[in-house]
Amino acid sequence: xxxxxxxxxxxxxxxxxxxxxxxxxxxxxxxxxxxxxxxxxxxxxxxxxxxxxxxxxxxxxxxxxxxxxxxxxxxxxxxxxxxxxxxxxxxxxxxxxxxxxxxxxxxxxxxxxxxxxxxxxxxxxxxxxxxxxxxxxxxxxxxxxxxxxxxxxxxxxxxxxxxxxxxxxxxxxxxxxxxxxxxxxxxxxxxxxxxxxxxxxxxxxxxxxxxxxxxxxxxxxxxxxxxxxxxxxxxxxxxxxxxxxxxxxxxxxxxxxxxxxxxxxxxxxxxxxxxxxxxxxxxxxxxxxxxxxxxxxxxxxxxxxxxxxxxxxxxxxxxxx
Amino acid sequence: xxxxxxxxxxxxxxxxxxxxxxxxxxxxxxxxxxxxxxxxxxxxxxxxxxxxxxxxxxxxxxxxxxxxxxxxxxxxxxxxxxxxxxxxxxxxxxxxxxxxxxxxxxxxxxxxxxxxxxxxxxxxxxxxxxxxxxxxxxxxxxxxxxxxxxxxxxxxxxxxxxxxxxxxxxxxxxxxxxxxxxxxxxxxxxxxxxxxxxxxxxxxxxxxxxxxxxxxxxxxxxxxxxxxxxxxxxxxxxxxxxxxxxxxxxxxxxxxxxxxxxxxxxxxxxxxxxxxxxxxxxxxxxxxxxxxxxxxxxxxxxxxxxxxxxxxxxxxxxxxxxx
Numbered sequence: 181x182x183x184x185x186x187x188x189x190x191x192x193x194x195x196x197x198x199x200x201x202x203x204x205x206x207x208x209x210x211x212x213x214x215x216x217x218x219x220x221x222x223x224x225x226x227x228x229x230x231x232x233x234x235x236x237x238x239x240x241x242x243x244x245x246x247x248x249x250x251x252x253x254x255x256x257x258x259x260x261x262x263x264x265x266x267x268x269x270x271x272x273x274x275x276x277x278x279x280x281x282x283x284x285x286x287x288x289x290x291x292x293x294x295x296x297x298x299x300x301x302x303x304x305x306x307x308x309x310x311x312x313x314x315x316x317x318x319x320x321x322x323x324x325x326x327x328x329x330x331x332x333x334x335x336x337x338x339x340x341x342x343x344x345x346x347x348x349x350x351x352x353x354x355x356x357x358x359x360x361x362x363x364x365x366x367x368x369x370x371x372x373x374x375x376x377x378x379x380x381x382x383x384x385x386x387x388x389x390x391x392x393x394x395x396x397x398x399x400x401x402x403x404x405x406x407x408x409x410x411x412x413x414x415x416x417x418x419x420x421x422x423x424x425x426x427x428x429x430x431x432x433x434x435x436x437x438x439x440x441x442x443x444x445x446x447x448x449x450x451x452x453x454x455x456x457x458x459x460x461x462x463x464x465x466x467x468x469x470x471x472x473x474x475x476x477x478x479x480x481x482x483x484x485x486x487x488x489x490x491x492x493x494x495x496x497x498x499x500x501x
Numbered sequence: 502x503x504x505x506x507x508x509x510x511x512x513x514x515x516x517x518x519x520x521x522x523x524x525x526x527x528x529x530x531x532x533x534x535x536x537x538x539x540x541x542x543x544x545x546x547x548x549x550x551x552x553x554x555x556x557x558x559x560x561x562x563x564x565x566x567x568x569x570x571x572x573x574x575x576x577x578x579x580x581x582x583x584x585x586x587x588x589x590x591x592x593x594x595x596x597x598x599x600x601x602x603x604x605x606x607x608x609x610x611x612x613x614x615x616x617x618x619x620x621x622x623x624x625x626x627x628x629x630x631x632x633x634x635x636x637x638x639x640x641x642x643x644x645x646x647x648x649x650x651x652x653x654x655x656x657x658x659x660x661x662x663x664x665x666x667x668x669x670x671x672x673x674x675x676x677x678x679x680x681x682x683x684x685x686x687x688x689x690x691x692x693x694x695x696x697x698x699x700x701x702x703x704x705x706x707x708x709x710x711x712x713x714x715x716x717x718x719x720x721x722x723x724x725x726x727x728x729x730x731x732x733x734x735x736x737x738x739x740x741x742x743x744x745x746x747x748x749x750x751x752x753x754x755x756x757x758x759x760x761x762x763x764x765x766x767x768x769x770x771x772x773x774x775x776x777x778x779x780x781x782x783x784x785x786x787x788x789x790x791x792x793x794x795x796x797x798x799x800x801x802x803x804x805x806x807x808x809x810x811x812x813x814x815x816x817x818x819x820x821x822x823x824x
Contacts, residue, residue, distance in 0.1 A: 486584040495620055
């Protein structure tokens, strides 16, 4: 029987899943996913995690609980840095420790460490360490890694064509919003693409005939080009991407407005949110900050999004409805 | 020729407002009712009162707004269901096409709307915290045994304002009790509270926004002259309170419905006899998946007319198909 590797559909799932899937499947494992976020996952996550964790971290715990009894391994990498001289949120460094100490009866946790702050060698070691849980064949591990990288690049290309990660994973077609209003929807991928946590914001915006561009739909080279112009290097990889994306979308006149979705209690968003807001407003572009949390009332988000989109349409057409 | 009218209904957390505007977009009828947690009954009562005052009139369009707008929209058969921000902006522009800033404080939320050249250019709404909104003032008034209507006038009598913390309603309350136990006069404490709320509002919502004249202050709290004075002092600008400040949302909904009905060429308004209909709600706790959505079905004379609360659309889509 194939070893079953469980991947929680939370946090960096939205950035790396196609890569992880290819890697473990090439090694002969079977991938098992948690359910898409639902109320039970949210409740389980909230009940078991520490109370000052942010919503996405709580959701991650809920996804682990959903998966743990159905798999032989749980893949929870310890990601410290994915790019030279940059970090990702400190909660990711402690993620496997947090999960192990808070969730009982876990299967084996694959908690390899990726820290590329100084050089790439840690990635090579992480790949090897992760592969060894499934096979002793080093050559096979490297070839699986090579083809998984290719999958990641294909996945990123598809997003650059305008697909959300879920659409890119499931073979969606680029949306047909060639004309009409577009807005920039930015924020951590696990906030904006998790339809439950985001209260389905993408569908709500598109449902009004308004297109969206997220930071993941922008070429990496553009992000890097703009990030270099910052007065001070942004050392958070996600923060850098979010800031550069908002700048790019405005400067290239790709969007009429920006919605930034943040999770309550996110330290990074608290800072980056304000930086982005100041820069966006200075350029006279409409900006809206949406905070998501554990509450299930959609009215607050709906009213803000609706009013924001009304405002954009109003500006665009100089008319009422 | 028989005159025709447009109906606007604003169902808020504290009040439900019903207005009529005529063909010339002039306000001809207004009613301010307490929602009392019973939006359906209050809407029906409001329509009944409207019918007995105005008779059987020709309503050519109906609009709904407020936090209960979807429910209200179903009951009256609204031609347009719009959020409060847009409705308030439309109503304020109708009164003064030059308006550049709208301050709005309602029962449980507060907003600031910035307009330039007759269109909304920016807005902000308070977050989950309701400090500084009408229901908080209501509560403090009743704690001090002062009718809310006299609250503002009493504040104006003050000669020595005391400082109250306005960041949070709970802290404000304990600060007020503390000042009261020290022996400060009630009117000084009340003026202090008005200033604290205004400070909190401007820090939260006004942050980084350019507040220019003309400024219009609307919503139920605009009736409080203490708050108006505190705004003028803090902003250094003239703050105008329109005569129908407390029903502006409903006026906006009525104005929007006139355009919507005109565009459609007909109205979906169900008619004034909705007061005879029996509305009820039926909770359907969906067990279809782990989301366990709290779905509810709105029934009119025993027949389902709307349904919402489901995330997947399993129930609400079924309704759309029926319609």
